[in-house]
Amino acid sequence: MPEVRTQYSSGSAAANGLVACRTCQTLLDASNTRCTHCGARLQVRHNYSIQHTLALLFAAMIFYIPANIYPILETQFLGSVSASTIMGGVWVFILDGSYFVAFVIFFASILIPLAKMMAILWLCYRVRYTENIKQHELTRLYHITEWIGKWSMIDVFVVAILVALVQLKGLISFEPGIAANSFATVVILTMLSALSFDSRLIWDKGKFNE
Amino acid sequence: MTEQQRTIKSHTTIACYNCDLLVRLPETITPNHRVCCPRCHHNITSGEYRSDQYLAALSLTALIVFIVANSFDFLIFTAQGQDLKISLAAASIELWVREFFVLGGLVMTFIILLPALYLSGLFLLLVPSRWFNKPSRRKFFGRLMSALLPWAMADVFLVGVLVALIKIVSIAEISFGLGFWSYVLFTGIFLHLTIIMDRIRLWRLVDRQPTASATQTALTHPQTSQQSA
Ligand SMILES: [Zn+2]
Ligand SMILES: [Zn+2]
Numbered sequence: 001m002p003e004v005r006t007q008y009s010s011g012s013a014a015a016n017g018l019v020a021c022r023t024c025q026t027l028l029d030a031s032n033t034r035c036t037h038c039g040a041r042l043q044v045r046h047n048y049s050i051q052h053t054l055a056l057l058f059a060a061m062i063f064y065i066p067a068n069i070y071p072i073l074e075t076q077f078l079g080s081v082s083a084s085t086i087m088g089g090v091w092v093f094i095l096d097g098s099y100f101v102a103f104v105i106f107f108a109s110i111l112i113p114l115a116k117m118m119a120i121l122w123l124c125y126r127v128r129y130t131e132n133i134k135q136h137e138l139t140r141l142y143h144i145t146e147w148i149g150k151w152s153m154i155d156v157f158v159v160a161i162l163v164a165l166v167q168l169k170g171l172i173s174f175e176p177g178i179a180a181n182s183f184a185t186v187v188i189l190t191m192l193s194a195l196s197f198d199s200r201l202i203w204d205k206g207k208f209n210e
Numbered sequence: 211m212t213e214q215q216r217t218i219k220s221h222t223t224i225a226c227y228n229c230d231l232l233v234r235l236p237e238t239i240t241p242n243h244r245v246c247c248p249r250c251h252h253n254i255t256s257g258e259y260r261s262d263q264y265l266a267a268l269s270l271t272a273l274i275v276f277i278v279a280n281s282f283d284f285l286i287f288t289a290q291g292q293d294l295k296i297s298l299a300a301a302s303i304e305l306w307v308r309e310f311f312v313l314g315g316l317v318m319t320f321i322i323l324l325p326a327l328y329l330s331g332l333f334l335l336l337v338p339s340r341w342f343n344k345p346s347r348r349k350f351f352g353r354l355m356s357a358l359l360p361w362a363m364a365d366v367f368l369v370g371v372l373v374a375l376i377k378i379v380s381i382a383e384i385s386f387g388l389g390f391w392s393y394v395l396f397t398g399i400f401l402h403l404t405i406i407m408d409r410i411r412l413w414r415l416v417d418r419q420p421t422a423s424a425t426q427t428a429l430t431h432p433q434t435s436q437q438s439a
Contacts, residue, residue: 011249013225013232020225023356024349024413027225027232038349038413077381093376101376104369139228139250150363153320157363157370160313162377164301165285168292172381181312195360203229203250 009203014044049198050124056196057120060189063182064113071177073159079170083177086110086155109155109183112148116190119145120197127201138202142194149191156184227409228252235410255410265403266336269329272399275392276326283387285375294382297389298322320363325400328362331355332403335415345417352416359404364397 008014018027019042021035028035032042046052071083084092086109093102119141126133162174223234226247233247239257246253280299287294296304302322305314331351334342342348375384407415 009230011232012230014230016232018225018232020227020230022227023353024416025224025227025409027223037417038353040353098376101373104373135229136250139252146360150360150366151369153316153363153366154370154373156313156316157321157367158374158377160305160310160317161301161371161374163308163310163313164304164317165296165374166287166294166378166382168287168289168294168382171289171292172378176310176313184312184316191360199228200230203231 007204008044009200009205012200012203014200014204019044045200045204046196046198049196049201050128052196053120053193054124056189056193057117057124060113060186060193061117063185063189064117067179067182067186070179070182072155072179072183073162074175074177076173076175077171085177085179086183089155105155105158108151112152113186113190116145116149116152116194120190120193123197123202127205131205133202133205135202139199142197142199142202146194149187149194152187152190153184156180156187224254224410226250226252226254253408255408260406262336265406266333268399268403269333269336272329272396272403273326273333275396275399276329279389279392279396280322282389282392284389284393285371286385286387287378287382288385289382295387297387298393317367320361321367324358324362325364325396328355328358329400329403332407348416352413355412356409362400362404364393364400368394368397 006015013020013027014030017030019030019032020027021038021040021042023040024035024038026035026037028042030044034040035042068086070085072086072089074081074083086105090102090106090110093099093105123138123142123145126138159174159176159180163176167173222237223232225231226233226249229247229250229252231247231249233245233254235245235255239245239255241257243257244253245255245257281297283295284298284301285296299322302314302317305311305317331354335348335351371390378384
């Protein structure tokens with residue numbers, strides 16, 4: 001029997017001296033550095049998972065500032081140019097009475113990125129600095145965070161569609177603002193951040209390890 | 211016991227992707243039965259064994275629909291006597307031509323390239339061909355498909371289209387072209403297939419070639435070969 005490594009959750013592959021390939025699910029001895037089956041790199045836990053997650057998260061937070069300050073879309077309508085920020089876009093829909101769309105954009109572009117960044121921060125804090133964590137709840141939080149991330153791209157796609165598809169000469173045309181690139185960067189960085197977080201760390205500590 | 215002997219090659223015992231608990235998969239999984247991790251309740255795989263023909267037919271349909279979606283008019287705008295029609299592929303090229311490289315690149319990668327790559331990979335894995343018989347090629351595609359899946363955003367794009375339409379509905383008359391409806395259908399099939407192909411099933415498909423190494427695995431772990439037969 002291989003020695004039981006107690007820093008990992010009991011019954012886990014890592015505690016039994018094994019490592020699971022994250023790509024093809026093959027179980028191998030923990031001494032392997034590359035999967036003998038598919039060739040992917042093997043790590044018992046993502047190396048520096050929390051550090052990478054936080055680094056990407058802070059980068060996302062920095063880009064979040066220009067993403068909200070600068071205009072995301074410039075509209076040329078009947079010869080006059082107007083620029084709107086993300087929040088401005090939401091406001092326009094509210095004034096139009098399109099409350100549902102206003103809600104969708106507000107949710108996707110403002111609430112989700114913020115909630116997601118807070119959630120990742122919270123996960124890192126709990127896993128790194130606290131004992132007796134609520135594993136099922138944190139796991140659920142992580143999965144929601146991971147799944148919902150790409151939906152923030154809605155606003156970027158809206159800009160892309162308007163810019164590429166709508167160009168009626170003399171009537172209306174659109175150009176992307178500076179914030180479009182910043183916001184796309186925020187979404188990609190937060191997605192990378194969530195992917196760097198190793199959910200197995202949640203289970204390596206707490207009450208389930210007798 | 212040597213390191214080599216401890217190596218487990220079969221997929222019958224796996225570590226839960228979510229929490230790393232060692233879980234022994236049942237030898238046969240009945241259709242519509244889910245295998246969940248007993249500790250974290252993560253959905254490991256489910257026993258919905260669709261036939262290869264079903265999956266191959268669907269992925270081929272999706273690929274054809276995808277080509278239609280890219281080459282025919284996506285949306286048609288009419289305002290003040292002007293008619294504006296553009297296809298999805300032309301729209302992403304338009305973004306490049308006007309030097310919006312980030313936007314153009316995102317649209318091209320996330321909504322055109324990655325979903326198409328995934329479906330082509332799936333189709334190639336399902337259809338026997340001499341070129342694709344090579345395990346290294348199959349594994350390369352398996353790795354590629356596993357890695358790109360979180361970045362395919364066809365569904366997000368469709369919601370974006372609807373929001374964009376609401377923004378301009380008061381200015382122009384809008385109608386959906388064949389390209390749009392094809393993309394809707396494409397997205398539907400794509401989502402359906404990605405839900406069926408969880409990690410376990412994808413790699414079972416990748417490993418299924420009747421090559422020397424696969425036969426070896428089948429001999430040492432008969433239950434794996436039974437399921438794939
Ligand atoms: Zn592997
Ligand atoms: Zn689990």
